[in-house]
Amino acid sequence: MDQHHAEENIQQLSALIQEMPDFICFKDGEGRWIQTNPFSLRLFQLEHISYQGKTDDELANCSPFYKDVLLNCVESDKKVWESKTVSREEAVIPQPDGLAKVFDFIKVPLFNHDGKRKGLIVIGRDITESKIAEKHTKHLAYHDELTGLPNRRHLYEVLTEELLQSSNMAILFLDLDRFKMINDSLGHLTGDLLLQKVSNRLEACATKGVVFRHSGDEFILLIPHTNEVEVKELAEKIIHQLNDPFDLEGHEIYISPSIGICLANHVGSNTSAQEFVKFADIAMYQAKREGKNTYRFYSETIKSKTPTSLEMETKLHKALERNEFILHYQPQIDLQSGKIYGIEALIRWNHPHLGFISPAEFIPLAEETGLIVPIGEWVLHTACKQTMKWQEKGFPPLVVSVNLSARQFYQPNLVEMVCEVLKETKLNPAYLELEITESVTMDVGRSIKILSDLKKLGVKISIDDFGTGYSSLAYLKKFPIDKLKIDQSFVRDCLKDASDATIVQTIISMAKNLHLRVIAEGVETQEQLLFLQEQLCHDAQGYFISKPLVFEDLEKMFPKIENTLAKYGISEQRNDQMWMEEALRIARQNFQDTIRLQQGMTFKYQEEDGQFIHTLADGELLYRMGLSPQTMFGKSLFDLFSYEKASEKLVYYKRAWAGENITYEGEINGIYYLAALRPITRGGQVVEVIASCVDITERKQLEEEVRESEERYRQLVENSPDAIVVHQNRDILYINRAGIKLLGAKSSKDILGKSFYEFIPKNDHIRLKERIHQVEQLGITLDPYMSKIIRLDLKCIDVETTAAPIHYQGLTATQKIIRDVTNFK
CATH class of the missing domain: 3.30.70.270 (Reverse transcriptase/Diguanylate cyclase domain)
Structure with missing residues (x-):
């Protein structure tokens, strides 16, 4: 790009960013501010400062109130340069009124072809309101x-x-x-x-x-x-x-x-x-x-004096030996279809003299004494075995959920035990869901390893009682989980307590955005069921749907349970409509996420009043070009680029709007890209064009390097003191200056196109033919050998020759480096 075009592009970019309510700053490779906008200057009270050419260190002295913030930028920029990747960070910027603003900054480092720092693009958006929310x-x-x-x-x-x-x-x-x-x-x-x-x-x-x-x-x-x-x-x-x-x-x-x-x-x-x-x-x-x-x-x-006495511990030991434990199963229904999606296995202790003992009484004791490990293994084996029997009876496959306590989760052989149970019961791992509580996520490194190993078995992982424990949202991104289970305490009061309703809505929305399934437990009223349906919660369980049942009773109650939604839920038409709208929202969101996260760029445009207006633009490449979705949306080519550059691109835009699939290469702010324009038609008419762009800057750099390398090689060959000749079979395709002189010619025209045999004594023709075969057919590089050459003036000279295969003008040819050794003999 020449200086005139570069200056024109800078002017165009400057015009674009002047009115943007975002911090936008361009720095050179030394961290000096080159260009910014009024918003950025106001943010740091630099309106009356000549900022161009100054570093953050120097500007800090010009704006004492923001000195610490600007000095922090120096360290932050240093880290971005070192990482050589686009970075994202939040920064708190104090205000004179005593309040503070929070900004989300994107920093894009730019480098020259030789890897030296070229510039830094900094884009910051005020996210104070979202932080307050x-x-x-x-x-x-x-x-x-x-x-x-x-x-x-x-x-x-x-x-x-x-x-x-x-x-x-x-x-x-x-x-x-x-x-x-x-x-x-x-x-x-x-x-x-x-x-x-x-x-x-x-x-x-x-x-x-x-x-x-x-x-x-x-x-x-x-x-x-x-x-x-x-x-x-x-x-x-x-x-x-x-x-x-x-x-x-x-x-x-x-x-x-x-x-x-x-x-x-x-x-x-x-x-x-x-x-x-x-x-x-x-x-x-x-x-x-x-x-x-x-x-x-x-x-x-x-x-x-409480149930956690030595006597109760002894009874608990014997309970496992005497098979006093039984499992009840509470069904979980799909709130879209009404079908039973899964069942949760819940342990019950039926003591021969004391009757049913609440899990709240004996589970803490089992945890304390370590009995939870063998009891948990019994629960897992029994649940998988009974679920497999259910499938063998012809019932639809259900996912069985089994709780893992913290002590079970960290037992050394957990993964091996689960694997062995699955093998023994022959249950498909896809139909087993292991429920863990948030407390086990506190030891992040250890938990990730265990969960990852469990996921490799093919089982599902869910977080039970979500929101009541170690509620750090960071682990949701790190851990390989499939489902969140909303704690019943939120569901119970969601219609009476606005906070609980908000939390339920937030968990459902968050889970969906993280592509997790979400289930609400503790549904005890029709109103709670309706509320969860309106929030598009995936699944629900609770006494309103069904109390926990033994397997035999669950079989009998199956039709009644699956009729719950039809009888007490919102209308089928309304339900279908909401889920259809949700599916459309998810599809759109996935499309937007795909565009935003891709390393390239996607944009669309339509024709309005004779102009092509951009209706969408996003992708990581967009920011590296110094643009943003906001700068492109609603703008034409001539709003964005110089007249010359816009006119150049307009040709391609018009051809695509005419229905042609177009591919072209372009450059914006030093970034080279390959664009593919694809027209979208309805009723035979083009209604919009969607374009996908990929960064080819590296390819362009490589091409330039190849060209430079070829030029260096050409200069090296052309000016070599040794004669260099390229011939394919017998026809001479290339000869350098030293070769022209060696053969006694005045210019290359005297040599090119002639047969190399003309310069070889007849008694060497057979040997020459063998050498050509070795080089061009077998790809062999020949060791230096001595021979004779007859010049155009018929003078015979002694030469040392090295022959090697070379691809030249699409042909496999022989390249010879020939040195006159007549005077050395």
């Missing part, structure tokens, strides 16, 4: 909407950190006595008001700690750096404060709390947050058993 959503996820207190999810995260850092902290587990009676008799609005006022009093009492709403009328106070005496005083203060009457819209209400207290130094150092809360819960129930309106400290004595 994200923060609000996170607040909803971690705070109770009714009371404003941190919720249970927040509790477990904070408590886990506290247990790791401190051994002198405590929690108070508080439950309101007789709250249900108050709620039922005076109504939920009054009950909600009471909970709000209780929250206020608790916060006034716990000036040293944090108050969490655990669930319903349960509250937990986390008190750091404390001791038994302080906690006792606090518990007595809380009881005294809550015993004072509450004035609720004319009603004077009296309540009392039962409080369980657990001190960290009273339990093992390896106690988890869940176990710690459970111990406080046990103490709270002890307080209730002893008359309520009091408090009790957790101790081993209290623990011995």
